[in-house]
Structure formats: C-alpha cells, structure tokens
Amino acid sequence: MSVQAGEQARGSQRKGVSLRFSQEGIVFLLTMLMFVGFSILLPNFLTSGNVIALMRSVSVLGMLALGMSLVVIGRGVDLTMVSTLVVGVVWAVKMANDGMPFGQALFYGGLLVAGFGMVVGLIVAFAEIPPIFTTLAMAPVIFGIGNPFLFKQDTHNAPQGVTWLNELGFGASFGIPNTILVFAAVALVMHLILRYTRFGRSIYAMGDNPAAARLSGLPVRPITVAQYMMTALVAYLVGIVILGSNSGINSRLAYTTLVYDVLLVVVLGGIGLSGGRGGVRNVIVGTLFVGTLLSGMTILNLSLTAQNFIKSLVMLLALIADTVANPRDEQTSQQGDI
Numbered sequence: 238m239s240v241q242a243g244e245q246a247r248g249s250q251r252k253g254v255s256l257r258f259s260q261e262g263i264v265f266l267l268t269m270l271m272f273v274g275f276s277i278l279l280p281n282f283l284t285s286g287n288v289i290a291l292m293r294s295v296s297v298l299g300m301l302a303l304g305m306s307l308v309v310i311g312r313g314v315d316l317t318m319v320s321t322l323v324v325g326v327v328w329a330v331k332m333a334n335d336g337m338p339f340g341q342a343l344f345y346g347g348l349l350v351a352g353f354g355m356v357v358g359l360i361v362a363f364a365e366i367p368p369i370f371t372t373l374a375m376a377p378v379i380f381g382i383g384n385p386f387l388f389k390q391d392t393h394n395a396p397q398g399v400t401w402l403n404e405l406g407f408g409a410s411f412g413i414p415n416t417i418l419v420f421a422a423v424a425l426v427m428h429l430i431l432r433y434t435r436f437g438r439s440i441y442a443m444g445d446n447p448a449a450a451r452l453s454g455l456p457v458r459p460i461t462v463a464q465y466m467m468t469a470l471v472a473y474l475v476g477i478v479i480l481g482s483n484s485g486i487n488s489r490l491a492y493t494t495l496v497y498d499v500l501l502v503v504v505l506g507g508i509g510l511s512g513g514r515g516g517v518r519n520v521i522v523g524t525l526f527v528g529t530l531l532s533g534m535t536i537l538n539l540s541l542t543a544q545n546f547i548k549s550l551v552m553l554l555a556l557i558a559d560t561v562a563n564p565r566d567e568q569t570s571q572q573g574d575i
Contacts, residue, residue, distance in 0.1 A: 260507040260558055261522045268526040275533040282536055289414060293482050295528035296420035297475055301495070302502040302520045303427045304471030308464050309503055310431070311440040312447060312512030313368040316496055317357055320376045321469045322476030323491040324383030325350035330486065331388045333396040347473055353379050354469030358462030380491045394485040406481025416478055423471065428517040440464065444512025494545060501548060502527045505555040 275282045301318055308315050329346030333339040353375075360371050395402060408415045431437035439460050442450040451457045480486045506523025508515030530551070534544045 261519060264505055264507070264526050265522050268522070268529055271526070271533065272529050275529070275536070279533065279536050282533065287532065287536065291528055291532045292414050293416050294531060295524055296414075296416040297479060297482075298498060298502055298528055299420045299520060299524040300423050300471060300475045300478070301499040302506070302524055303423055303517065304468040304475075305499050305503050306508050306515060306517075306520050307427070307431075307440065307471075308368070308468055309508050309510065310444050310512060310515055311461070311464055312444040313361065313461070313464065314372060314500070314510075315357070315465060315468050316369070316372040317353065317376045317379055318468060318472040318499065319493070319496045320380040320383075320491045321350050321353050322472040322479075323486070323488050324353075324379055324387065325469075325473045326476035326480055326486055327393050327488050328383060328387045330393045330395065330480065334393070339396050339399050339402075343477070347470065350469045350473040351466050354466035355462060357469075358465035361465065362458040362461040376491075376496075380488075384488055388488065391488050392485060393488070395480050395483075402477075402481045403484075404481075405478060406484070416482060419474075419478060423474070424517050424521065431516055436460065436463070441513050444514070446513070494548070497552070498527060498531070498548065501552050501555065504552065504559055507559075510556075510559055 281287055304318060305315060325346040328349060329339075329342040332342040332345065357372060357375050360366055360375070361368050364371075405415050405419070410418060431440065439450070439455050442453070442455060443457055443460060447457065476486065479490075502520065502523035503515075504510065504523070505526055506515070506519035506521070508519045508523075530547070531544075534547065539547075
C-alpha cells in the first residue's frame, strides 16, 4: 500500500509537470533578462567582487531553500531555520573561543539544533498544530534559549587557526568557490534522497495525500519528525558556511528577513505549498532569480523598506502563480495545511 501511495504522489506530479515546467521556464527566462539588464545598466554588477558575493549569497539561499523544500513538499513549513542556525553556530563558536576544540564544539552545536528540530517535529506530528503556527511560535523560543542562556554578545568571531573553515568561506576548487561546491553537494544529496529513497517517496506521498499515506501504513509521524530534524541540520550547515564566509557570525541575523527570502525561493521556483510537488530543480531556479534580484537591489542602494516591498510583491505574485498552478482541493483546504 505504501508503494501505491508513492505511485499516487508521482502520478500527481506528472499531472502538474507542464504547469510547473512553464513556471520554471518563465522564472528562468526572467532571471536571464534581469541578469543581462543589470549587467548593462549597473557598472558594478559584473565586477569580480560582486559576482563572487552573488555566488556566495546564492549558495546560502539555495542550501536553506533545499532544507525548506523538504518540509514544504511534505505539506509543512519551517520558520525556525534562521533562529536554529544562529543559536547552534553562535553557541559552538562561543564554546570554541572559550577553549573547547572547534570540532567538539561543532558536534555539540549539531546535537542542539537536532534537538530543536526534533521538538518542532514532535509538536507538529503529535500535537497536530499547523506547522506555520508551530514554527512561527518556536522561532523566538529557540532564539530566547540561545540569548541570554547560551550566549550574550551579538557578534562572535570565528576561531583562529581553523584552516578548513577559512578555505570553506574564501577558498576555491577548480576555479569554483567552495561555498558553491557545498551547495552543489547538498543539492545532489537532497535529490538522491527525494527521488531514490523510501524516505523521499514517503514525503511526496504525505504531501500529496496525508490521509491516504497514513492509511497505507506509512509512519507519518516519525517521518514528520525526521523532516524537521534534517531541515535543522541543513540550516546548521549553512550557518557554518556563513561563519566561514564572514570570519564570524552575528546573532542579529535571526531578526532579518532571511527566512522569508528562503520561502520566496521555494514558492517562486515552483514547489507547491499544497505539498507533494517539486524538487531540487525548482529550488535552483528560484535561487538564481532571488539571488540576482537581491544583488541588483543592493548595488542600486535601495533602502531596506524598498527591498522588502519588492520582495513582498514578488512573493505575492509567486503565491498567486502557485494557486493557479496547484489549485487547492478539499483535502488541501483542511485545517493544518499552510
């Protein structure tokens, strides 16, 4: 029966391929047009410094969006990602700067973020509180645990003498920044998990029809918990990349709109919020668009208010496109869906 549920999910995917492909194609075309336009109109856009900065921002957005897509495909959402990565990485850095070996500190930080993900997953799976409300409430709770109980300062410098961390943030292999290679590796692993493992097929089945997935014998609740734990660990990895790229991390990152930029990538790329649809390709397309847009707005020196207005407008248009491409039926309109 679980195989049947998976086949139903893949069948549902095939029915929406043309619409999603059209959305991906349009977004990709807009990205190319925007890139060419910025290159012509903005003198500093094609400079080596800006291109490297763009690639780093794309890698951060892309990896976070890959983690977010894991729960969105399963008909969930995780607004705790940025708070989780901030608390986990800042705590690890503080322990390392206090004298603990950096590898050991990172291990403890990983355990902490996995615990955060497990708690969120347990609440969603067993208390059956809608994911958007659970994670919206848990984000400040997680950050409140970190500050002031685990750390007090905002800015934390990376530990000195960690060669691999410096190479991760500033190095390159075969002429490609290492951050991009990490993004590619995470994308490949996520693709393999979603497409070629029972766990991945179960996520699609849950997103396509949770009731049918449960009746078919899939362990829906344990899978839900595992989803949020994996998303938390992906966020933690991104936090380490941010740490290496900036030689430090600021806990005020938790107060930024980064998590909404990640949601914009996911929705714009074509991953349906009704669940059971999308994949890594959608994330890559959405990441390219949002990364290019953010870079152009930064060079134009637009105010934060103007940038948020433009991003919100794009998000609204993406949500409308998602509604048209993936209309909500009786099942997806039930309480508990995002």
